Amino acid sequence: MGTAQHSDREPLPPLGGGPTQLKIAIAQRGYSQNLIAKRLRMLPSRLSRIVKGRCEATDDEQDQLSELLRVPRGKLFRGIAR
Numbered sequence: 001m002g003t004a005q006h007s008d009r010e011p012l013p014p015l016g017g018g019p020t021q022l023k024i025a026i027a028q029r030g031y032s033q034n035l036i037a038k039r040l041r042m043l044p045s046r047l048s049r050i051v052k053g054r055c056e057a058t059d060d061e062q063d064q065l066s067e068l069l070r071v072p073r074g075k076l077f078r079g080i081a082r
Contacts, residue, residue, distance in 0.1 A: 022076050023051045025069045040064050 026033065033051060037044040042061065049055045050065075057065065057077065066073040 020051060020053050021071075021078060022065065022069075025071045025076060026051065029069055031069075036065070036068060039068060 026036065033047050034044050036042075037047040040047070040061070046055075050057045050061065062073050062077050066076055069076065
């Protein structure tokens with residue numbers, strides 16, 4: 001028949017599956033995503049997409065998040081080859 005398609009209203013599934021390490025690290029630190037976005041001068045919507053695994057953080061964003069959360073970059077962004 002046809003190919004499976006998402007409607008515009010359906011959320012896309014996360015790329016990884018389950019909560020991302022970044023989301024876990026944010027929760028463990030007790031920071032809000034809005035506070036982190038403000039400190040990194042990032043749009044909150046961009047951070048949200050990164051946390052949900054809907055887009056990849058740039059190298060600079062990965063470094064900044066790693067430093068702010070005090071978690072090694074490789075742990076936060078496992079499986080992302082750069």
